[in-house]
Amino acid sequence: MERKKSAEAPLVSVIIPCYNHAHFLSEAIESVREQGYAPVEIVVVDDGSTDNTREVAESYEGVRYVYQENAGLSAARNTGVQRSTGEFLVFLDADDWLTPGSIERNLVHLLSNEKLAFVSGAHYKVFKDGTIKEEIQHVKSDHYCNLLRRNYIGMHSSVLFRRWVFDEFLYDTSLRSCEDYDLYLRVARKYPVYHHTEKIGAYRILSDSMSSNLPRMLATALKVLDHQKSSLHSEAEKEAYKAGKAFWTNYYCTQLHQNLVAKRTRPSKAALDMLFAYEPELGREFVSKNRLYLLLKGSNRMHMLKYLLNNKRQN
Template sequence: MGPAAVSAIDPASANRRATGALVSIVIPCYKQARFLADAIESALAQTYRTIEIVVVNDGSPDETAAVAARYPPVRYIEQDNAGLAAARNTGLANSCGEFVVFLDADDRLLRDAIQTNVDRLTADEAVAFVAGLSYYIASDGSPLPTDQQRLPEGDLHAVLLARNRISTPACVMFRRSALDAIGGFDTRVDACADYEMYLRVSRAFPVAFHGQMVAEYRRHGDNMSLDAPRMLRDLCAIMRRQRRLLRGDEARLDAWRQGRRNIREYYGDHVANRIRERVRERMEWGSVVADTLTLLVHHPRGLFAHVFRKTVTSVQKIYPPQEMDVQIDRAPALLVGGRSALNR
């Protein structure tokens, strides 16, 4: 059954059909106690009231337990540190809502988020998840500029193969029966297990996107997505597994190729920049070696581009730039296809 787009919804009809539908809001937390109260309060403030809130303390060494204890309606679960994907799976196993939202502890739901997504899921019982949009916020909760992309259309699995169009898991509401059918989050790709889940679900069931704002995605110095080597490793692992499922489907293979290229160039550039900064500052040589190996395995052309730039820079110190035959600005594009490849 192929992915489908959301059609027009009669809100009154959707509300009648949603009567009694319990929504589980699962909040995994590891070293995010300073933001956890915001996340819990955004869940408690929902206009849709048939909810349960489950906080999973993933072995966090901070004040997560104390923060959760301030909110009696919250079900609190504690486990040894096993990673974000495992914490989400624990929350899923210890909740019972017909619909499920995974709210990261550093993000927030907007007041109508649950009602908005319940309306859309109940309007089409074939849809396995719906995804709305989010604003960016700063560490202190203040708004940040947010550019919203055009809503995806057509084969939504192919859209997601080409690029993850979901900014944060809080934007998504899953139908529990779909999660039960395909299994939980993949703990082997912990940093990107949400993206792997979107791909797995959208391949098996129809999914839908809509243009309503439902969440706030907090950007701060500890976001997991800032760990470029880890993101590159996990995303490349996901794409390798996806490749085996696409034999004979040229349209989705093209989307897969675009997605792999985007991942390698975006995160590969970030890894190369990190290597350059640490070499320049003569620090963390162990990380320099590890990051270099990551590039060699997952984005070798990016590594060669980095080495080429370093070589040209060294030569420039000996010879004036006008005496060089190589145009430095063109070298990265010649080697790795250029940044414009992100927009192909």
């Protein structure tokens, strides 16, 4: 995109919710300041942190710091909408960062089509061991149906929204995860959106992040899809909805099974209930190969014995 003069360029607000991630916050802020695009305003929403989030945010000239009592990520993003003034909005988690030039790469698409509610791009996943993986999805049409099938966007910071979207929609504060997926579906149900394959941001994978709670993630993903059930009009949408339920079930159950086998996840009641409810073959495979481990390590031995007996009957 050809560089515009600051006086002519639309203001972009980058909203950074932060809850006890002060040690990552500087990297997120610097990635915005190094975009090479102006004007940009940065709004840090401190969601009741007990670390030095305020000190880090206020060390940067021009960064707007907003404090709220801990209310969760959805509420923090909604607060950021209210306290920002840009015509376009980016939501950047404090432990992630934007790639150079990403604001302009997204903005060019919105400026070329005033009907688009948001545009999304690809991203990188960055793991704790330093491994980096490109996440690229090719979606050129039928964005609502494709979102029903899976969250092809993946990283929230890869999305640039028009402000008017939030005159009609806000993040659902009852959701403790998948709140971004829920918003994409609600917006794309009503308005055109666009997706491209340029990398916009880097998504840091933390083992202690909310996405590591797989039973909750699956339950919430299915809940978000169920919110769309009454809005499905065509047979294609209904088929996409069914495909999405199957995708999320398989996706999270496969992850959980791998974590159990590798002993990265404890075989808790919630974990085994999830496997036996949605992917019983994976559940039976795990208990049949890990009987002694379950009996020795399980916090509820009677519950584990139930699965052993269930597996014996199946065989």
